Structures are given as structure tokens and as C-alpha cells.
Amino acid sequence: MELYLVRHGETESNREKRYTGWTESPLSSSGLRQAEKAGVFLAAAGIDELYCSDLQRAVATASLIGAGSGLEPLVTPLLREIHFGEWEGLTYREIEKKWGNAVREWFDDPFGRSAPGGETIEDVCRRLRTFIAHLEKSRKDGKKIALVSHGGTIRAFLYNLLALDRKSFWDMRIDNASISLLRREDGCYKIVYRNRLDHLAAADERKESNDAD
Template identity: 40%
Template structure:
């Protein structure tokens, strides 16, 4: 069994402004750095064997306190980058809706079936997630592994690992520096924790 700790990065200024970030390489805000520090403190008493991260700054910055506390190297993996939203990035949902209209509004309502600039579809994103998870999981057993990524990617990782059907994406949320835990087992995976940000409270 491999226990995966799936972690969203800390807050950025674009999070505060509710702007689509995607692949735009935004650093953590002051609050985001505080959140990452508290996240690191949480992991002092948790065994972690490896830590992987999206290569985007906000994810690596969030992974750093955990890596430092546990004495681990951060292994960046391109497949854990956020969903690429192309020309939508940097805009708020209202701004995108005003400019692109129905195509954006339909995506927001039915994201699993919608298309968008950049990565085009969740199916395409899930294919790269599968590659990233193979990099992390192949040949591993009895390990605790952290993956620091992005809200959209964490939701899609969970949906894939748990084989959830239908409109999963819009029925949950992943907060900044929240921890979700999936046990990857030979005879059926188990979602143990979803969106726990108690270290911030």
C-alpha cells in the first residue's frame, strides 16, 4: 500500500483576485507563505518518504517547508502542473464569460464534458496525470508520498484513483494547502481524507 498525501499550493495574489492561473507561474502571497509554513509544521510528526511537486513556483514554494523538515529532495514532475487554460489565464470568471460567452459558461456548468483553451479537456489532463502517477507509484510499496500540486489537478487525481463517475469536479473543493489522503491498494483504493486544512485553523 502507498499512502498519497495530495496537497494544494498556498494562496497567491491571483487566488485572492479569483483569476484563472493555470500554467502562469505565480509566486505565493505573504499569506500563502504563512500557510506553507504551517503546513510544514503539520508534517513534523508525519512520516514522508518522498515528496513530488508541480514545477510551478507556487507549488515548489509550498513543498519546501515539508522537504526541509523531513530532509527530502523535492522531485518536480511536469505532469502535476495545473490545468492549462491558455488565453483564459489572468482573467476572472466574469471577464472570461463576458469575452467568450457560451463556450466558457458551458464549461463551468459541465467541466468534465467541456473544452477550453490550453489543455483542451479534462480527459487530456487525466492522461498526463496517469503518467505522473506511474512515475510516483511504480515499484513502490509501504511508502508515504506527498504530491504538492494544484486544486484542479488534486481533484482530477482523486477522481481517477477512486474511479468516481459523473460530475465529481463541481461537487467538491480543494482549499489552499489542504491535505487529501488516498491509500493506493492492490485491491481497491481508499479515500481517507478530503480537503483537510485544520493546520490553518
């Protein structure tokens, strides 16, 4: 089984560097183009199934990806971003102004701490373990499965499946519309690549070539 972990395209909140969490934020014009380009890449990869978070930025990204592969996204709340509680919709500075060092303390211990009314990373991991168990019990061996999710959630996926050290959690960069590939062999997951972005530039190059013809 191969898992293509895809972060949704850029949103308006991403541009403003806001903690979006479970709050809805539409894809920007750039985010829409990114999703289409990711779709071209995944169609060429030959994905068999497509899942996505139920937040609209993920659904919109997955719908554009699915259009290129003839797949209807299977929507699940288990793939949602971490819930930021009272910090949702705010920037780092806005949070710091009201809650002081709380945001830095959360970054230092995201598995044990949460935003007021929000989730810890461990809460997200529990959701993901439920989802992963579903995939493995469904006997997806040999399948290529794309999962459209969020930055924090994809980090939690990698942490869970690769048994990474907690200290490395924030070291994993996950850009908008990036693709990370995990392969399951003999019951173990191995990373093939992480935060791949060349499909975005490659799609631009193909379009320029086609326009010139």
C-alpha cells in the same frame, strides 16, 4: 502506499479569483505561512518522498514542506494545473464578457471542452495516469508520499484513483494548503480524508502556546 495530496499555498491570483493555470503567480504572505504549517503536519506524519508541480507556487510550497522533513522536492510537469489557454490570468466575469457562455459550457462538460488553446480535464487525467503508473511501477509500497499540486489537478487525482462520477468533479472542494490522503491497499485506493485544514489552525495554536512560554 499513502499519497498526501497538497494544494499549494494561497497566491496573489487566488486572492483576485483569477484562472491561473500554467501562468506563474507567487505565494502571498498568507500562502507562505500556510505552506510552513502544512510542512509541520507532514513532518509529523513522517513523509518519505516529496513531489511537486514545476509551477513556482507549487515549488515554493514544496520547498517549505521539504525543509521540515529534510526532503528535496522532485519536480515534474505532470503535476501541473490544468492549462486555461486564453483564459489564463482572467476572472470569471472577464471571461464571460469576452466569450459569453463558453465558460459555463466548460463547467458543464470540462472533460470534453476546454478554454481556447487550453486543456480538457481528460488531458489532465492522461498526465496523471502517466505519473501514477510511475509511482506504482517504482514499488512504493509502504511509503508515505506527498504530492504538491493544484486544485484542478487534485480533483483529477481523486476522480482517477477513486473512480468517481464525472458529475461530482466540481463538488470536491480543495482549498489552498489543504491535504487529502489516499491509501493504496490490495491494488485499490481508498480515501482517508479530503480537504483537511485543521493543521493550519493547529499550527497557530502551537505558536501561540510557544510564544507564551
